[in-house]
Amino acid sequence: MTAHRLLVVVSAPSGAGKTSLCEWVVTQLPGLAHSVSFTTRPPRPDEKDGRDYHFVDEATFRAMVDRGEFAEWAVVHGHLYGTSRALLTRYFAAGLDVILDIDTQGAAILRQGHPDGVFVFIVPPSWALLEERLRRRESDAEADIQRRLQRALEEVKHYAEYQYVIVNDVFARAAEELKAIILAERRRGSRVDLGFLHA
Numbered sequence: 118m119t120a121h122r123l124l125v126v127v128s129a130p131s132g133a134g135k136t137s138l139c140e141w142v143v144t145q146l147p148g149l150a151h152s153v154s155f156t157t158r159p160p161r162p163d164e165k166d167g168r169d170y171h172f173v174d175e176a177t178f179r180a181m182v183d184r185g186e187f188a189e190w191a192v193v194h195g196h197l198y199g200t201s202r203a204l205l206t207r208y209f210a211a212g213l214d215v216i217l218d219i220d221t222q223g224a225a226i227l228r229q230g231h232p233d234g235v236f237v238f239i240v241p242p243s244w245a246l247l248e249e250r251l252r253r254r255e256s257d258a259e260a261d262i263q264r265r266l267q268r269a270l271e272e273v274k275h276y277a278e279y280q281y282v283i284v285n286d287v288f289a290r291a292a293e294e295l296k297a298i299i300l301a302e303r304r305r306g307s308r309v310d311l312g313f314l315h316a
């Protein structure tokens with residue numbers, strides 16, 4: 118049985134725990150890869166180039182935009198972020214499903230080109246917890262935190278554009294829900310190709 122590859126797009130306000138959920142689910146589901154985006158944001162102390170992001174300067178990023186190398190890109194918190202078309206193609210060619218952790222602007226662009234994608238929105242259980250999680254990231258300055266909180270309010274308004282919404286109150290439960298969504302989507306009739314029937 119072969120299958121049409123799955124594009125899972127996960128969006129959430131900063132601090133909703135989306136990155137941890139995406140990282141966990143790829144360890145649980147063979148055949149699922151976490152796409153590494155390009156960004157002009159400087160790396161945080163614990164981040165590694167090529168693992169968390171491909172960190173590039175603005176000139177490099179803009180040149181990639183001009184060459185049409187991004188499947189989607191957006192300005193988030195004053196920095197540029199984008200998903201490489203070539204990387205997506207490489208994952209699919211290798212027979213992998215791909216999970217993307219991108220903002221609502223990028224998701225809206227991908228919804229046009231990938232109507233069969235699976236779109237998941239993660240929300241924190243409360244604003245207080247979101248703020249607490251953002252403050253725990255010591256690398257972000259106060260102005261950054263305020264900007265992220267403001268933007269979180271805007272981001273959450275888009276939740277109804279997504280097919281699935283997960284409330285990340287207890288990590289283990291939210292993680293199981295994300296895994297269940299991907300497992301179920303892999304079994305959609307429209308995605309499954311029973312090659313032997315056509316032989």
Ligand code: 5GP
Nearest residue numbers: 154155190191193198199200218219220223
């Ligand atoms: P952070 O700087 O905290 O890693 O990410 C900030 C925001 O940028 C998050 O909402 C994250 O999902 C989003 N983001 C990360 N990579 C991409 C990307 O390739 N495209 C878009 N549109 N957003 C991205």
